Amino acid sequence: MEGEPDAELGAAEQMHNQREPVEDGWMLWQGGQVRNTLHLVSAVAQWILLLACLIYLGVHFLQPSTTQRDKVLWTHIRYSGRSTRGVAMNLTAELGHMQIRNGSIMIPCDGLYLVSLKSFIYLEEKEDWLRLTLQGTHKTSSSTLWQQMVHSNDTTVNLTTVLYLFGDDSITLWTSSNANISDLTLSLVLITENEC
Known part of the structure; x- marks a missing residue:
C-alpha cells in the first residue's frame, strides 16, 4: 500500500x-x-x-470653386448718351471687378484681355463720318488699341478681339465727332492666369 x-x-x-x-x-x-x-x-x-x-x-x-470665380477680373459697361468731339466718353461700370476712374478703365495686371464692344452710333446732320477709338494709356504715353470709321449710312459698331494690356494702364473710348451713342456695351475679361 x-x-x-x-x-x-x-x-x-x-x-x-x-x-x-x-x-x-x-x-x-x-x-x-x-x-x-x-x-x-x-x-x-x-x-x-x-x-x-x-x-x-x-x-x-x-x-463649385468660388475662389477661382472671384479671381477672374472682368468689367461690363453700358452707355447711352451723347459723345463730344475730342472728349473721352464718361464710362461707368455696370458690373465687374475692374476699377473705373474718370471714365477710364484701370487695368489691374498684365495679361491677355478679351475685349467686346457693340454699339449703335447716330451722327449729327453736319457729320458724314466719325472715328471711334479705343485708346490705351501707359503712364505718360498713349497709343491706339483699336479704331473704326463709322459713316452716316452704317451706324453699327461691333468689335471682338484679344489685346495684351499692361498693369496700371488705362483704357478710354474717344470719338472724333459729335454723335448720339445708343446701347453701347463694352466688356473686358482677363483670360490669362497672371498674378496681380
Missing part, C-alpha cells in the same frame, strides 16, 4: 505534465485570437478612415 501513494503521485504528476502543454496551447490560442481581433479592428478602422478621407475629397472637389 505504500507504493500506491507514489503511484498516485506519479499519475497525478503525469496528468499535470500533460495538462501544461494543453493549457499552454490554450493560452497561445487565446493570445492568437486576441491578436487576430486587434488586427481586424485595426483594419476596419483604417478602411473607415480611408473612406472618410475619400468622401471629404470628393465633396471638396465637386463643390
Whole structure:
C-alpha cells in the first residue's frame, strides 16, 4: 500500500505534465485570437478612415470653386448718351471687378484681355463720318488699341478681339465727332492666369 501513494503521485504528476502543454496551447490560442481581433479592428478602422478621407475629397472637389470665380477680373459697361468731339466718353461700370476712374478703365495686371464692344452710333446732320477709338494709356504715353470709321449710312459698331494690356494702364473710348451713342456695351475679361 505504500507504493500506491507514489503511484498516485506519479499519475497525478503525469496528468499535470500533460495538462501544461494543453493549457499552454490554450493560452497561445487565446493570445492568437486576441491578436487576430486587434488586427481586424485595426483594419476596419483604417478602411473607415480611408473612406472618410475619400468622401471629404470628393465633396471638396465637386463643390463649385468660388475662389477661382472671384479671381477672374472682368468689367461690363453700358452707355447711352451723347459723345463730344475730342472728349473721352464718361464710362461707368455696370458690373465687374475692374476699377473705373474718370471714365477710364484701370487695368489691374498684365495679361491677355478679351475685349467686346457693340454699339449703335447716330451722327449729327453736319457729320458724314466719325472715328471711334479705343485708346490705351501707359503712364505718360498713349497709343491706339483699336479704331473704326463709322459713316452716316452704317451706324453699327461691333468689335471682338484679344489685346495684351499692361498693369496700371488705362483704357478710354474717344470719338472724333459729335454723335448720339445708343446701347453701347463694352466688356473686358482677363483670360490669362497672371498674378496681380
